[in-house]
């Protein structure tokens with residue numbers, strides 16, 4: 001197995017690139033690398049499925065060609081409720097991607113940093129690694145094309161982009177103007193309203209509808225685990241085994257009374273745990 005296990009910030013960092021397609025299949029297309037930023041505490045099948053939905057959409061409806069996909073688990077300093085250490089989250093994402101997919105990877109870089117890294121900085125990191133360090137993607141004639149790094153996110157995340165104080169305006173301009181995003185529709189998040197505020201960047205925002213609705217969330221999974229209920233078939237089996245072997249999520253975990261922190265900004269009220277979901281399960 002080639003799963004990148006957590007080595008810790010003291011070990012030399014190596015950018016994972018073992019599953020990047022280094023050559024374009026269709027020279028006319030623009031290579032794209034999908035990057036999902038999030039807590040992944042723990043990673044679920046829905047997180048993995050987001051990449052497949054985006055790849056199908058890209059294949060059938062755009063002039064892009066997907067050459068790689070990454071999960072980037074957020075730094076511990078994000079301090080969101082239920083956020084387990086980056087070590088465990090990276091290990092779980094590695095098990096989930098390496099054992100269930102042939103193209104997805106996990107980058108531990110965010111977790112290795114001494115502090116929280118805003119999403120714009122994370123996308124800059126990927127852009128640098130793929131286009132400067134690796135030199136982009138080769139065409140059939142041996143030329144090299146820059147890959148577009150694009151954010152992959154659920155519609156709840158895009159909704160926070162229209163809320164004051166959560167994202168620095170310069171960061172939004174970099175994320176949506178320079179990079180762009182694929183948004184996976186999420187039940188309960190009205191994306192149309194958010195899109196109105198984001199119209200300056202609408203050409204760089206692609207909305208992917210979920211034709212088979214799946215509303216698994218990490219919050220619900222954590223609640224099941226805390227109550228001793230099964231989460232099998234909501235997450236990849238190796239991740240379930242890892243959680244059991246390490247006795248994870250048996251209590252509320254770290255940051256249970258805090259809101260997530262972002263570098264430049266105040267925390268978003270919408271990032272608090274979903275009260276409706278909690279109370280629905282609390283009977």
Ligand SMILES: Nc1ncnc2c1ncn2[C@@H]1O[C@H](COP(=O)(O)OP(=O)(O)OP(=O)(O)O)[C@@H](O)[C@H]1O
Pocket residue numbers: 036037038039040041046047050082152153154155156157184185186187214215216217218219220
């Ligand atoms: N059911 C879903 N539908 C669409 N997008 C989702 C879904 N679950 C998670 N995502 C997206 O996956 C990314 C990472 O999510 P995150 O790790 O915060 O998962 P989560 O399940 O929302 O976590 P939590 O329940 O802890 O808030 C975010 O962009 C989020 O919008």
Ligand SMILES: NC(=O)c1ccc[n+]([C@@H]2O[C@H](COP(=O)(O)O)[C@@H](O)[C@H]2O)c1
Pocket residue numbers: 037038039040074078080117118119120157160166167168171260262263264265271
């Ligand atoms: N200002 C910012 O860069 C900013 C604001 C809010 C969320 N985020 C990112 O979005 C992701 C959100 O993850 P959660 O949905 O788990 O809270 C995290 O990776 C976080 O870093 C970034």
